[in-house]
Amino acid sequence: MSTDFFKAHQDVLEQAVAAAATRGYWSPFSESPSPRVYGETANDEGRAAFEGYKGKDFPLALDGAQGSVDGEVSPYGFELGIRYPRLSVPALIEQSQRALESWRAAGPQAWVGVSLEILKRVNQRSFEMAYAVQHTTGQGFMMAFQAGGPHAQDRGLEAVAYAWQEMARIPGLVSWEKPQGKHDPIKMQKRFTVVPRGISLLIGCSTFPTWNGYPGMFASLATGNTLIVKPHPSVILPLAITVKIAREVLAEAGFDPNVVLLAAHLAGDDTAQQLALDPAVKLIDFTGSSANGNWLEQNARQAQVYTEKAGVNQVIIDSVDDFKSVARNLAFSFALYSGQMCTAPQNIYVPREGIKTADGHMSFDDVAAGLAQAVEKLVSDPARAVEITGAIQNTGVVQRIGEARALGLSVLCDSQAIEHPQFQGARIATPLLLKADAADAVIMREWFGPIVFVVATDSTDDSIKLARDTVVEHGALTLAAYTIDDAVAREVEKAAERAGVSLSLNLTGGVFVNQTAAFSDFHGTGANPAANAALSDTAYVANRFRVVQTRWHA
Known part of the structure; x- marks a missing residue:
């Protein structure tokens, strides 16, 4: 050279x-x-x-x-x-x-x-x-x-x-x-x-x-x-x-x-x-x-x-200190690039009896409505919203939103097509939030795009089991959980390790479950069906070369 x-x-x-x-x-x-x-x-x-x-x-x-x-x-x-x-x-x-x-x-x-x-x-x-x-x-x-x-x-x-x-x-x-x-x-x-x-x-x-x-x-x-x-x-x-x-x-x-x-x-x-x-x-x-x-x-x-x-990314909500901070963080994750990220959350598990917060008990319906309101507030200003949502890459995502809307589930927050202030022909869609039940088969597949299911479960234990089994069967790149109970946090972490999925706990600030940082976060684990490798680890590179030896008597 x-x-x-x-x-x-x-x-x-x-x-x-x-x-x-x-x-x-x-x-x-x-x-x-x-x-x-x-x-x-x-x-x-x-x-x-x-x-x-x-x-x-x-x-x-x-x-x-x-x-x-x-x-x-x-x-x-x-x-x-x-x-x-x-x-x-x-x-x-x-x-x-x-x-x-x-x-x-x-x-x-x-x-x-x-x-x-x-x-x-x-x-x-x-x-x-x-x-x-x-x-x-x-x-x-x-x-x-x-x-x-x-x-x-x-x-x-x-x-x-x-x-x-x-x-x-x-x-x-x-x-x-x-x-x-x-x-x-x-x-x-x-x-x-x-x-x-x-x-x-x-x-x-x-x-x-x-x-x-x-x-x-x-x-x-x-x-x-x-x-x-x-x-x-x-x-x-x-x-x-x-x-x-x-x-x-x-x-x-x-x-x-x-x-x-x-x-x-x-x-x-x-x-x-x-x-x-x-x-x-x-x-x-x-x-x-x-x-x-x-x-x-x-x-x-x-x-x-x-x-x-593909995989089904999930969030477990057990209990929170500040629900508004949780809702803002999740709303941004739902809207970011219109959910067109392999790490975007899709299924949000909430006990049907509600959750504990620092301000008292919140019912399932209150939690679901609070998430919907956070999304609506986030996308209320079109000029700001389009910088978060970006545009839909292909028409298949738009069709998928229509397919999800036609499932017959209660709509918590409907997806809206909004105009981009710079690009008149831009294909923009805000998140669609639907109310679902743990027994609904539709949540067991990936709905790639700005589609979110707020899912009622029998308990946090059931949420953890559902999340673990879903990762094992269908794969996931991310799992998130919110809890103020250390014992619950340990159980979620144990489930994540057994299922082979990366876990984020109690994200409320400027870090979102969708995002990973090179040199620190492994993207994917290779331990569940969503990916057979991690970006990047030793296994990702070591099999790309071989070693050939030559030997002779000195």
């Missing part, structure tokens, strides 16, 4: 490894869009870059491209019209295999150094990425900037740190000597070489393409695998920008840029299936529906498959 990227970023890498060990707060990428951090012109330049892509060929040169792919429509009501080069599956596989030869030989320091440089350059273009994420996923601008930018970059760096830590455990050349009593010892030299698995396939999602995509992308790249990035057909731009930056860094470092390739394709074709089943693909990262995730796990048998799928 003309530039030693590993040496240039070694200090940040060491800090990242230390942060992952201590699990405290740390980030090298500022989540503040302040001009003091990113520069006075960064926002204008990012917006201009995004506008410059619209209606044109995306500036990405791929050898052997056969035509182009387009079709992205902003959830805020306009077509992007961006055209991306399209490669056939055989061409993608052939080019990726060819690029693997020199990339494989470069070794861990080169792999990690290039990965860190890519992350640095992606961070420098966080405003451009924010507009790309906003107008493909429907996230509000601030969420698009933070979750699509610095927070996603944190998750990518976290994966690189874990990868480096695991590879660094493997020595290079060692001398081995076995005593033989009165005879001369047996002496050998042994060389241990870290080798990649092969081609890695990233199957992007439509809601958090970078946040969910970067962990697998950088875990594979940092362990020496080549990468084929297959974005969701309706959300291509954020990952296309990332691929373009990655290819520029690879070329500067003297590598074949085809180490990273973009597999843009039309909705409804079988590109994902063809790639996933190709014998050369050895790693697959997927975020999306349980049906597609299960298919990959069952059919892509030649590959190590990492999946994050």
